[in-house]
Amino acid sequence: MKAKELRDKYIEFFKSQGHNHIAGKSLIPENDPTVLFTTAGMHPLVPYLLGEPHPGGNRLVNFQKCIRTGDIDEVGDATHCTFFEMLGNWSLGNYFKKEAITMSFEFLTNPKWLGFSPDLLSVTVFAGDESVPRDEESAGIWRSLGIPEERIYFLPRKDNWWGPAGQTGPCGPDTEMFIDMGKEACGDNCRPGCSCGKYFEVWNDVFMQYNKTEEGNYVPLTQKNVDTGMGVERTIAMLQGKETVYETELFQPIIYAIEQKVQKSYGTDAAVTKSLRIVADHIRAASFILGDEKGVTPSNLGQGYILRRLIRRAIRHLRKLGAEGKFLGQLARVVIDIYKDAYPEFLENQNKIVEELEREEEKFSSTLQKGEKEFEKLLPNLLKNPKKIIPGRLAFTLYDTFGFPLEITEELAAENGMIVDREGFEAAFEKHQEASKMGADKSFKGGLADHTDKVRQLHTATHLLHKALRMVLGDHVAQKGSNITAERLRFDFCHPDKMSPEEIQRVEDIVNEQIQKKLAVTQEVMSLEEARAEGSIALFDAKYEEKVKVYSIGDFSKEVCGGPHVENTGEMGRFKISKEQSSSAGVRRIRAVLEE
Ligand code: SER
Secondary structure, eight states, X not given: OOHHHHHXXXXXXXXXXXXXXXXXXXXXXXXXXXXXXXXXTTGGGHHHHTTOOOTTOSEEEEEEEEEOOTTGGGBTBSSOOSEEEEEEEEEESSOOHHHHHHHHXXXXXXTTTTOXXXXXXXXXXXXXXXXXXXOHHHHHHHHHTTOOGGGEEEEOTTTSEEOOSSSSEEEEEEEEEEEEOSOOOSSTTOOTTOTTSSEEEEEEEEEEEEEEOTTSOEEEEEEEEEEEEEEHHHHHHHHTTOSSGGGSTTTXXXXXXXXXXXXXXXXXXXXXXXXXXXXXXXXXXXXXXXXXXXXXXXXXXXXXXXXXXXXXXXXXXXXXXXXXXXXXXXXXXXXXXXXXXXXXXXXXXXXXXXXXXXHHHHHHHHHHHHHHHHHHHXXXXXHHSTTOEEOHHHHHHHHHHHOOOHHHHHHHHHHTTOEEOHHXXXXXXXXXXXXXXXHHHHHTTSOOOOOOHHHHHHHXXXXXXXXXXXXXXXXXXXXXXXXXOSSOEEEEEEOSXXXXXXXXXXXXXXXXXXXXXXXXXXXXXXEHHHHHHTTOBOOSOOOTTOEEEEEEETTTEEEEOOOOOOSBGGGSOEEEEEEEEEXXXXXXXXXXXXXX
16 A cells, blocks of 8 residues: 555545544644644644644544654664654544544454454553553453453553653553564563564554643643544555565655665665665655745754754765765655645745755755865874764864764764764854754754743734734735744744834834733634635645634734634733844844733
């Protein structure tokens, strides 16, 4: 079964079970201060898991593009990908364990769908701990479906708990489904979750019934939700009997193009195979980031820096394989061809993807060679160091002068049996530039945006600000990014010039006037066309025939948005712009606060 058929079947099955097919969302999370990319199918649905009504109803199905860069060092092994697609079905306070498990069982075992023999199915459920009880209910449902006791495993939190995506947010116990691949057990302790290859994890049903707070408490959610996740790449590899995801139709054309270029073959030599996988994975992820509806370009900040790291690491491995000259644009066209039907935004943005990759390739290729030469020159001396540590200062010089992301220096170091003093690198970095520039990695450790009163207030203030900017500066102003913490809002928008103090003052005055008017904030669900016809600001086009939510603030502003917002602007305090600066070419950035 190919990826297209798997996606289609999944959507069709859940539609037949009363689910609404909703569009996947951008790879760049909206209003989420601490996570750079969408990391799971549930990620864009967080507000709805926390209780905000979804315009598509409470039984939903989708496929979602995701990026996880935490695994970047593991890319190149059999299963880890930076980019992956996740299939998911969702109950937002509608069905719970019984229906979720029964539907999963049906999709896995009915010959009309995936058709696995129930005899091959093992499952795991949460064993319970001091804060959450043992999940006897899920085990009972599996038993009632005919799964015998010896194939139901009760496992601890580290195995059978999912979320939150960051440090706070919706989470809960899960039940995971495994297919027996027919291999011998590797020992007495071999069980689902074992890495020997006997058990393949095909699906995960999460029962999201808790909200983890900043203090680390698990507060029961008023609404009990289901979040399930099935990874497309891994599942089709298994269904096709392939050893790894790289042998499926989602990667083979990319790998073939590289093989042709470098005249080396996949599967003949471990180092060659690994480099081929890394290039294929990274160019696929980079193409998705560049081609996203909220596309990012390479830079030294945030998502742009991750993108740069992916592209530069791919270039380095291409050079290792012996490739010369421009090649990334050609590779991106192969990626676009694979995905253009499932992700139409790819075709729209194909020129941008190719141009940006070629630009970055040009920039980095010439310095890469010089940097590697420099590294080789230094190597004999470095190897004399008995601790085999490369000083952070040196790693920083390679970054600063040759554009080597730290990971490339680490990779060169590892190839020579050394490690880099990361702390020393960061210290040198911070000394040299503003601390914020390395925010990229740290951001992954944070939690999802919370939905406290302050965040709601700042979210409503963001809509007021957006409208006020359009009134003062003109209708060309459009949101390029929004990021809200409990302390402040940050808003990026297109505008060519620095704002004058008078313009800033006028924007502040307009926003504060609306706050003082104590305007009611209301929401309606409608089609995107209706929303547009009513003059709503609609930032990112919904796909398919989706319904959208429109938030109105009195008669002042109307915007398509997922929420949540305050009920009345009177709850908000005094609006103050604390900073106005350039974000990138043609894009300005405002930071603002609400004072008590
Ligand atoms: N959120 C869970 C996961 O990512 C299930 O979708 O595995």
